[in-house]
Amino acid sequence: MVDPPNQSSSSIGIEVSATGLTAAVVGSKGDLVNTRSLPVSGTDGMVTELVELVQELKRSYSFDRVGLAVPGLVDRRSRRVAYSANIPRHSETDLVAELNAATGVTTIIENDANAAAFGEFHLGAGRGCRNMFYATLGEGIGGAFIFDGEIWRGASGYAGEFGYVPINSEGMRLEEVASSSNIIRRTRSRFHQDSTSSLNKMKESAITLDAIITAAGQDDDFAQLMLERTGTYVGAAIASVINLLNMERVVVGGEIMQAKRVVIDAIVERAKELSFEPSFAATTIVEGELGINAAATGAALISAVAD
Numbered sequence: 001m002v003d004p005p006n007q008s009s010s011s012i013g014i015e016v017s018a019t020g021l022t023a024a025v026v027g028s029k030g031d032l033v034n035t036r037s038l039p040v041s042g043t044d045g046m047v048t049e050l051v052e053l054v055q056e057l058k059r060s061y062s063f064d065r066v067g068l069a070v071p072g073l074v075d076r077r078s079r080r081v082a083y084s085a086n087i088p089r090h091s092e093t094d095l096v097a098e099l100n101a102a103t104g105v106t107t108i109i110e111n112d113a114n115a116a117a118f119g120e121f122h123l124g125a126g127r128g129c130r131n132m133f134y135a136t137l138g139e140g141i142g143g144a145f146i147f148d149g150e151i152w153r154g155a156s157g158y159a160g161e162f163g164y165v166p167i168n169s170e171g172m173r174l175e176e177v178a179s180s181s182n183i184i185r186r187t188r189s190r191f192h193q194d195s196t197s198s199l200n201k202m203k204e205s206a207i208t209l210d211a212i213i214t215a216a217g218q219d220d221d222f223a224q225l226m227l228e229r230t231g232t233y234v235g236a237a238i239a240s241v242i243n244l245l246n247m248e249r250v251v252v253g254g255e256i257m258q259a260k261r262v263v264i265d266a267i268v269e270r271a272k273e274l275s276f277e278p279s280f281a282a283t284t285i286v287e288g289e290l291g292i293n294a295a296a297t298g299a300a301l302i303s304a305v306a307d
Contacts, residue, residue: 010025010026010027010028010033010061010062010063011025011026011027011063011065011067011300011301011303011304012024012025012026012054012057012061012063012065012066012067012300012303013026013066013067013068013069013115013119013295013296013297013298013299013300013301013302013303014050014053014054014066014067014068014069014296014299015069015070015112015115015295015296015299016046016050016068016069016070016071016087016090016112017071017086017087017112017139018071018086018087018139019039019040019139020037020038020039020040021037021038021040021046021049021050021053022035022036022037022292022293022295022296023035023036023037023053023057023296024119024293024296024297024299024300025057025061025300026123026297026300026301026304030122030123030301031123032123032290032293032297035293035296035297036053037292038053046087047093047095047098047099047102050068050095050099051098051099051102051103054066054099054102054103054105055103058103058105063105064105064106065105065106065107065108065303065304065306066099066103066105066106066107066108066299066303067107067108067110067115067296067298067299067300067301067302067303067306068095068096068099068107068108068109068110068299069110069111069112069114069115069116069295069296069298069299070084070087070090070095070109070110070111070112071084071085071086071087071111071112071139071140071142072084072085072086072087072090072091072111073111073157073158073161074109074110074111074157075157076153076157079096079109080094080095080096080109081093081095081109085140086139086140095107095109096109108299108302108303108306110298110299110302111142111144111160112136112142112295113134113135113136113142113143113144113160113162113295114144114151114153114160114298115294115295115296115298115299115302116134116136116142116144116253116288116290116294116295116298117132117134117144117145117146117151117251117298118144118146118151118298118301118302119290119293119294119295119296119297119298119299119300119301120132120134120251120253120288120289120290120294120298121134121146121149122298122301123289123290123297123301124251124288124289124290124294124297125249125251125286125287125288125289125290126146126249126251129248129249130147130148130149130248131145131146131147131148131245131247131248131249132145132146132247132248132249132250132251133145133146133238133241133245133247133249133250133251134146134250134251134252134253134288135162135234135237135238135250135251135252135253135254136252136253136254136294136295137178137179137180137230137234137252137253137254137255137256137257137263138179138180138254138255138256139179139180139181139255140163140175140179141162141163141174141175141178141179142160142161142162142163142254143160143161143162143163143241144159144160145159145160145245162174162237162241163175163178163179165237165240167233167236167237174233174234174237177230177233178230178233178234178256180209180255180256183209183212183226183227183230183256184207184208184209184212186226186229187199187207187212187223187226188204188207190222190226191204191207191222194221194222196221196222197215197220197221197222197223198215198218198220198223199211199212199215199220199222199223200222209255209256210258212226212227213227213256213258213259216259216262217259224262227256227259227262227263227266228262228263228265228266229266230256230263230266231262231263231264231265231266231267231269231270232266232267232269232270233270234252234263234266234267234270235266235267235268235269235270235271235273235274236270236271236274238250238252238267238270238271238285239270239271239273239274239275239280240274242271242275242276242279242280242283243274243275243276243279246279246282246283247283248282248283248284249283249284249285249286250271250283250284250285250286251286251287251288252264252267252285252286252287252288253287253288253290253291253294254288255292257287257288257291260287264285264286264287267285268285271285
């Protein structure tokens with residue numbers, strides 16, 4: 001990230017994941033002006049690295065608030081992480097208090113899917129609509145609702161847990177088959193059965209999500225099949241959202257969407273099969289536009305409008 005000097009009236013957002021931090025700078029006109037991604041050495045030192053990143057940004061931008069997008073359930077009253085499957089340590093840490101004390105800025109904490117939805121709604125694939133459902137497919141599976149331009153959080157603030165939607169009669173949840181780790185698990189369990197796949201020539205431990213997506217992009221039938229099945233699972237869950245809420249737009253983001261049409265086409269096809277036809281006809285299902293910057297961008301926007 002090359003920083004222009006002393007930008008005024010900037011909004012700053014930072015997404016925290018188990019593997020890295022992503023920062024986004026939104027200018028005074030509501031446009032995304034800069035981004036930065038960096039790995040983290042581990043969750044134990046994450047607060048220190050967060051502080052260092054904020055201090056670095058303060059040398060180039062003028063801001064007194066920072067939006068923090070985190071995976072997991074965020075308690076709106078305590079402004080703490082109530083539960084996080086991907087970073088369990090966060091529920092034991094007061095991220096807001098520690099960051100405020102160390103940097104002198106006011107920290108606005110938000111669930112990462114809610115933040116990404118807000119970013120896509122204002123600056124990405126959700127522009128021009130009033131009501132939107134956002135699904136993120138990555139380390140975990142998340143979801144968020146935007147109604148009349150506002151994030152809808154539900155009775156206790158935990159609405160949108162899309163990964164917990166059951167997808168079969170045995171109660172299997174979407175996250176158990178469609179998260180990145182479970183796509184890898186399903187692929188590793190079957191790759192040796194297809195001698196024509198390029199993945200068959202790899203060591204099992206070398207099969208990553210990137211390797212699967214790359215193979216699919218090279219017309220590897222097996223890799224495409226694994227991603228298409230992922231899209232089918234997600235499409236079934238999205239059909240439930242469409243049937244219940246008659247959504248105007250559904251935006252799908254997250255690292256799995258690097259597979260582009262392979263996944264989104266399967267999602268649309270399955271959602272169409274299982275949706276009430278008039279509701280499906282009124283819904284547009286599209287890929288997110290902000291990519292890895294969605295949550296950080298949304299967190300920046302949220303920090304600008306938070307009370």
